[in-house]
Amino acid sequence: MLKALKYALLAATLASSMPLAAYAATPADTLVIAKQIDDLISLDPAEAYELSGIEVLANAYDRIMRFEPTDVNTLVGGVAESVTVSDDGRTFTFKIRAGQTFASGNPITAADAAFSLQRVIKLEKTPVFLLSQLGWSKDNVDTMVTAPDASTLVVTIGVDFAPSLVYALLGSVVGSVVDSKLAMEHETDGDFGYAWLKTNSAGSGAYVVRSWTPNESVVLEANPNYRGGAANLKRVILQHVPEASAQRLLLEKGDVDIARNLTPDQIAAIAGNADIKVTSIPEALLYYVGLNQNTKELQDPRVRQALRYLVDYDGMANSFLKGSAQVHQSFWATGFWASYDENPYTFDPAKAKELLAAAGYPDGFSLDLDAPNFAPFTNLAQTVQATFAEGGVKVNIVSSEMAPMLTKYRARGHQALMVYWGPDYMDPHTNADGFVTNTDNTDAATGGKPLAWRNSWDSPELTAMTAAAAKERDEATRKQMYIDLQKKVLDEGPYIIRFQSTSQRAERANVEGFVQGSSSDIVYYNLTTK
Structure with a gap:
């Protein structure tokens, strides 16, 4: 009875977010992922610290720096296209790419990047230590992180850190660039939009968060303004399916495209199924x-x-x-x-x-x-x-x-x-x-x-x-x-x-291009086709 109820909930989630014909397969423009997402407690980049939240934010926000998806040892530009470092190693000047826009249509400026880093420090949520170790505090962050013009972000650190370490920190979840105008439209009692951003997104990533029902699902829709071009699939649904056995059944029936939490025994059991393939990722x-x-x-x-x-x-x-x-x-x-x-x-x-x-x-x-x-x-x-x-x-x-x-x-x-x-x-x-x-x-x-x-x-x-x-x-x-x-x-x-x-990911044979690196920071949905 419990499993039947869970299948019904999954069908209801899909039906509520798109028109459906039959259930022999998921809709052609939608990627449905079964995984455990009960660790998701916030969608604010200044607070998210659990694996599921970081994965969602990696798709909803661009960051100041990015890792090459297929090479976790290579940092590449994100919102910033270049950086210069002062001789003493304490001042980093980032050049913001021209012509970028958020999903809202607002232009991305250096002021947005500065706002994003400053609010992490000022909100003092769990991941604040990632940036506070740079010598930043509520008292000094407004002078140590500045935007002298729309295309220039200047970051000064109060410690001697290797530049590669600074880039890695700015390439983590707290380096997500928030649409300051949209966030401040939802500000309540000086919270920098925190209450709203816990359940919504204000980014420039490949997808936009359309809904999040805790312990049930997250629905994302493609951002037409994404600098990398529109995502191949219009919609992604992360469905909370805690039992690995239920994930397997849903995958075998074609009710989901990907199952992320199957056990080794279950992986072995589906090895002979021509409709399913398995990918292993260290x-x-x-x-x-x-x-x-x-x-x-x-x-x-x-x-x-x-x-x-x-x-x-x-x-x-x-x-x-x-x-x-x-x-x-x-x-x-x-x-x-x-x-x-x-x-x-x-x-x-x-x-x-x-x-x-x-x-x-x-x-x-x-x-x-x-x-x-x-x-x-x-x-x-x-x-x-x-x-x-x-x-x-x-x-x-x-x-x-x-x-x-x-x-x-x-x-x-x-x-x-x-x-x-x-x-x-x-x-x-x-x-x-x-x-x-x-x-x-x-x-x-x-x-x-x-x-x-x-x-x-x-x-x-x-x-x-x-x-x-x-x-x-x-x-x-x-x-x-x-x-x-x-x-x-x-x-x-x-x-x-x-x-x-x-990580062993099981997916329907028609699924291609799903990018999954060695951490939740490097899981991207936009290149997936089916």
Whole structure:
């Protein structure tokens, strides 16, 4: 009955947004995507921080800078067509493309770009840290981000950062350029249009948000003013279908064009269906275990190394994770600039026992492992429990919903904790900062509380190395600094990084041109045909 109701809801959504004939296939001018979108909480670029919201905004807004869709290591112009950097590396002057318009028809000017960056700082929503790390605050952003004329955006930063890092930040979701005139027409009590933009769009991307019904659907329609030309399909519908089994059935029936959350077993089951094809895309998402250094048994680096030898990486990758993950042991995902792709740890209980004995634990010890109570974490946790036992480490699995588990993690209440991590922007500094930086290891520390703090790991040497890498302007030197950091964290850090996620997208055989990169920032609908 529940599945029947969900199919009825999907049909109702489609019917409400277009005329339909029969349901043997989706309409020719519409792309229907089944995926989990319950993480979507806002469509304002100053607030959106979840994967689904960022994906929608990547299609509804152009940004100051853009990544090449098929090459995440290459930044290209967005609203800006060029940039010059001052000799001291602190002033960036962007030339705004001429002749661009928003979906509303309003011209895009440097003032819109400045307004967009300023409102991120002034609204102080979750992703504000992406720009505040440039030395911007409510008090100074109006002088540090200016538009001296309609085609010139001048950005001054208050820190020494590599230009490539600054570009990556301006190429993230907070670099989305908002139609200031349209936003301010909807301003309420000095909110810069925030209340309206939570559920609407004011951008110049390939699509315009026409409706969003939380936990049901998002409907986008093509923007005729898009600088890249009109999208191939007039309409895109993101339909919230939480159950992977329901996504599969809808795809097989032709009621959706793409299913984004099928399990490896379901992918294998549709392999012989000539009407469906599967595409695998390496993602930047990493699966890891955090080892709290407040736990006495985990403080010796030899113990942490031993635990890495008690993980059956290949066994999991080739069984229940098959096709959905690849072994990766460093903090920056493979395929990205400056990634370290060696995986030195293998499943070796004998080596683990030697290290544990040398650290004073010849008989092992007991360890609580927090893990989310859903796939693939349930299987991951149970497998780790079994393989750790081969080294004498008795694992007690503490299974819970993600939200309370993360609350516990942020309070450093765990011993070991299994979760995933994805980058906030496409530069290695985002993960280096999270996995390494810890400038205040006290319980009273304020700020973002990065992963190093959550795991009570304080390495002044590596924190300094991370800060130095962010400042380095020679790209070859900077790349090597991040590779060296990854090697050190792999040897010394409080993490067991195990896998890099692979997204498996199933789509009808007639679907072509869907662009899906390694993050939700790089998913574009406008080139899709069917």
